[in-house]
Amino acid sequence: xxxAVAGDGITRFSLGRWWGIVLKEFLQLRRDRITFAMxxxxxxxxxxxxxxxxxTDPRDMPTALIVADASEWSRSLAAAMQTSRYxxxxxxxxxxxxxxxxxxxxxxxxxxxxxxxxxRDIARxxxxxxxxxxxxTDPLASAMALAxxxxxxxSVVAKDLRGPLAALKATPQPFAIDVHRLYNPESNTQYNxxxxxxxxxxxxxxxxxxGLAITRERERGTMENLLATPARPLEVxxxxxxxxxxxxxxxxxxxxxxxxxxxxxxxxxxxxxLYVTSLLFVAANLxxxxxxxxxxxxxxxxxxxxxxxxxxxxxxxxFMFPFQxxxxxxxxxxxxxxxxxxxxxxxxxxxxxxxxxxxxxxxxPLIVFTAALMTIALVFYRRTLD
Amino acid sequence: xxxxGPPRAARPPEGGGARSALRGETVPPAIDVxxxxxxxxxxxxxxxxxxxxxxxxxxxxxxxxGSGKTTSIRLMCGLLTPDAGSGTCLGYDILTEAxxxxxxxxxxxxxFSYWEDLTIRENLDFIARVFEMRDRRAAVDKxxxxxxxxxxxxxxxxxxxxxxxxxxxxxxxxxxxxELLLLDEPTAGVDPNARRExxxxxHALAARGISVLVSTHYMDEAERCxxxxxxxxxxxxxxxxxxxxxxxxxxxxxEVRGERQDRxxxxxxxxxxxxxxxxxxxxxxxxxxxxxxxERTLTDAVAGRGARVARIDTSIEDVFIHMMRSARKAAQ
Numbered sequence: 001x002x003x004a005v006a007g008d009g010i011t012r013f014s015l016g017r018w019w020g021i022v023l024k025e026f027l028q029l030r031r032d033r034i035t036f037a038m039x040x041x042x043x044x045x046x047x048x049x050x051x052x053x054x055x056t057d058p059r060d061m062p063t064a065l066i067v068a069d070a071s072e073w074s075r076s077l078a079a080a081m082q083t084s085r086y087x088x089x090x091x092x093x094x095x096x097x098x099x100x101x102x103x104x105x106x107x108x109x110x111x112x113x114x115x116x117x118x119x120r121d122i123a124r125x126x127x128x129x130x131x132x133x134x135x136x137t138d139p140l141a142s143a144m145a146l147a148x149x150x151x152x153x154x155s156v157v158a159k160d161l162r163g164p165l166a167a168l169k170a171t172p173q174p175f176a177i178d179v180h181r182l183y184n185p186e187s188n189t190q191y192n193x194x195x196x197x198x199x200x201x202x203x204x205x206x207x208x209x210x211g212l213a214i215t216r217e218r219e220r221g222t223m224e225n226l227l228a229t230p231a232r233p234l235e236v237x238x239x240x241x242x243x244x245x246x247x248x249x250x251x252x253x254x255x256x257x258x259x260x261x262x263x264x265x266x267x268x269x270x271x272x273x274l275y276v277t278s279l280l281f282v283a284a285n286l287x288x289x290x291x292x293x294x295x296x297x298x299x300x301x302x303x304x305x306x307x308x309x310x311x312x313x314x315x316x317x318x319f320m321f322p323f324q325x326x327x328x329x330x331x332x333x334x335x336x337x338x339x340x341x342x343x344x345x346x347x348x349x350x351x352x353x354x355x356x357x358x359x360x361x362x363x364x365p366l367i368v369f370t371a372a373l374m375t376i377a378l379v380f381y382r383r384t385l386d
Numbered sequence: 387x388x389x390x391g392p393p394r395a396a397r398p399p400e401g402g403g404a405r406s407a408l409r410g411e412t413v414p415p416a417i418d419v420x421x422x423x424x425x426x427x428x429x430x431x432x433x434x435x436x437x438x439x440x441x442x443x444x445x446x447x448x449x450x451x452g453s454g455k456t457t458s459i460r461l462m463c464g465l466l467t468p469d470a471g472s473g474t475c476l477g478y479d480i481l482t483e484a485x486x487x488x489x490x491x492x493x494x495x496x497x498f499s500y501w502e503d504l505t506i507r508e509n510l511d512f513i514a515r516v517f518e519m520r521d522r523r524a525a526v527d528k529x530x531x532x533x534x535x536x537x538x539x540x541x542x543x544x545x546x547x548x549x550x551x552x553x554x555x556x557x558x559x560x561x562x563x564x565e566l567l568l569l570d571e572p573t574a575g576v577d578p579n580a581r582r583e584x585x586x587x588x589h590a591l592a593a594r595g596i597s598v599l600v601s602t603h604y605m606d607e608a609e610r611c612x613x614x615x616x617x618x619x620x621x622x623x624x625x626x627x628x629x630x631x632x633x634x635x636x637x638x639x640x641e642v643r644g645e646r647q648d649r650x651x652x653x654x655x656x657x658x659x660x661x662x663x664x665x666x667x668x669x670x671x672x673x674x675x676x677x678x679x680x681e682r683t684l685t686d687a688v689a690g691r692g693a694r695v696a697r698i699d700t701s702i703e704d705v706f707i708h709m710m711r712s713a714r715k716a717a718q
Contacts, residue, residue, distance in 0.1 A: 014518060016515060016518045017515065017516045017518060019515065020511075020512055020515025020516045021512075021516070023512070023515070024501070024504065024508070024512045027503075027504055027508055028501065028503050028504065031503045031504075031542075032503070220499075220501075220502070221495065221497040221498070221499045222499045222500065222501055223499075224465070224495045224497075224499050225493075225495055225499035225500065227465055228463065228465060228488060228491075228493040228495070229488065229513065229516040229517065230485060230488045230489050230516060230517060230518075231516045
């Protein structure tokens with residue numbers, strides 16, 4: 001041990017000082033009941049809320065069915081649409097005007113019109129058109145149902161074309177397409193959303209909390225005191241980070257438990273891999289928070305910067321929208337964000353059972369990101385001495 | 387630590403004052419800075435401050451708000467790097483040995499800067515840890531006992547009153563047994579009784595050989611310092627003992643006592659040779675440059691109006707206000 005309050009070798013990293021800072025952060029955190037409640041509460045609330053709420057395969061879309069050709073066809077079609085669970089026929093909308101209003105007001109998502117003499121025209125082989133109008137303001141909402149519509153109509157038509165009409169059936173294609181939905185055969189949205197939420201929740205709480213950590217010292221005037229002690233920037237920064245690493249791991253655990261017990265998300269990969277990547281991801285976010293708080297002058301600015309950072313994370317990381325669907329430049333931008341890589345990592349481990357070789361392409365960016373941000377944070381911290 | 391001399395000349399010996407004084411020439415002054423400059427953006431806050439504080443001295447640092455006191459203090463203890471200038475603090479170079487300075491200097495910030503969501507003991511314990519004190523627990527207990535706060539050690543610091551906070555702050559910045567205290571307006575907002583106790587404590591520390599640089603607004607506190615410096619718009623206008631400073635300005639002050647002095651004041655202000663008129667109860671204190679017949683002018687002016695003129699000592703406050711006004715006048 002170095003001599004106390006004596007002299008030389010003081011430029012070295014001191015474990016004693018570092019531990020003092022860690023202890024202080026833990027004590028302050030423990031006193032801050034609301035923050036502590038948020039740490040545990042946020043993951044649970046958000047997970048149950050979004051885990052249940054978000055569905056990228058929406059069912060029971062309200063649909064107006066305008067039947068100008070009261071026939072057996074029409075009745076079969078209406079029944080088939082209902083049973084597909086994609087469409088829910090709304091009663092009482094019988095004409096075109098009413099349907100258009102309902103569509104404009106958002107009361108229905110689809111209007112299906114069976115034209116006059118539809119059944120007769122089919123029988124005559126005249127290839128009549130069935131009109132399906134969709135409210136496409138939200139393409140995502142209508143896409144799956146529209147894709148299903150074609151199949152529904154074909155099956156109804158095929159069933160009713162019997163006897164002499166059988167000749168009108170569509171000729172089968174000369175080849176078949178076999179689709180295997182790997183990793184999530186039932187297209188369970190929650191399998192995708194819940195692991196994604198883990199990254200989102202960690203990003204938000206980690207960045208915000210550390211973002212506040214240094215600005216709080218500055219705002220309360222305690223920073224000057226801290227600077228007047230021999231504590232070195234690296235000791236202060238890393239000392240402040242440690243408690244939040246523990247919190248991050250706690251949050252990750254809460255989310256994983258909920259994912260398992262509430263949403264029955266499978267875990268095909270290794271638990272160790274999951275925690276190591278979570279730890280890495282937490283560290284990356286903490287460096288972001290520390291950097292933001294070195295830049296921000298007060299806690300309000302730190303919160304604003306957090307949100308500035310948070311939005312692209314939600315939108316460009318592949319959490320909400322398919323990463324591959326974004327233009328090249330947006331993918332580049334998304335690739336800089338730790339959440340993008342963490343989403344792939346955690347989904348890879350949980351759903352695909354990926355091992356280190358498969359994970360590595362998303363692990364090294366996290367390491368590089370953390371190192372780069374820590375450097376930036378230290379540079380800015382030094383400057384705040386002046 | 388042995389009683390032998392320090393391994394390097396620059397470092398003062400352990401045990402401070404008494405021995406330091408004996409070894410006089412080998413011990414560097416507590417503070418010795420020359421021509422410090424500091425600029426923030428376009429605004430030069432400190433414009434060539436030089437000052438010297440001897441060991442065991444209480445040095446008062448005076449000046450109006452925004453004159454550069456806090457910045458100067460931060461420059462001296464290595465919290466800020468000067469744009470120009472040089473100097474030493476306890477023999478350590480302020481430019482290159484800020485880390486060593488931090489270990490041997492106790493800095494009390496203007497605003498209470500300990501953690502209000504920590505208890506009193508936790509605050510002291512944290513400070514002891516970051517200063518890597520060997521007998522941490524003993525030092526903290528001693529400080530608590532010294533404060534008379536041992537019974538309230540587990541109380542949150544935020545619940546303390548202003549006077550207690552200030553005492554805690556002093557105890558905390560004394561914890562690592564610094565040889566120099568830099569106190570930035572330590573008594574602002576503290577009641578007179580607590581202020582008096584605080585100054586008694588400072589004198590006790592000085593008697594033990596600890597040097598103190600204290601900035602203040604209070605003139606009564608200025609008179610309790612061994613030496614004074616007055617800073618205005620980033621420039622050190624004067625430094626020395628209170629008596630020297632007063633003598634150097636060649637001012638004389640008269641008390642004009644009589645009825646309705648409030649009516650007299652505007653007239654007296656216009657008299658030749660009068661630099662400053664201040665009301666004290668039902669008396670006016672009139673200050674002007676010595677040797678210009680101020681007494682005569684005053685006596686003539688108030689003749690027949692029931693007021694008496696008597697010579698009194700020029701106070702340090704009169705001197706500082708005189709200096710501030712003449713510096714401002716010169717600047718215009």
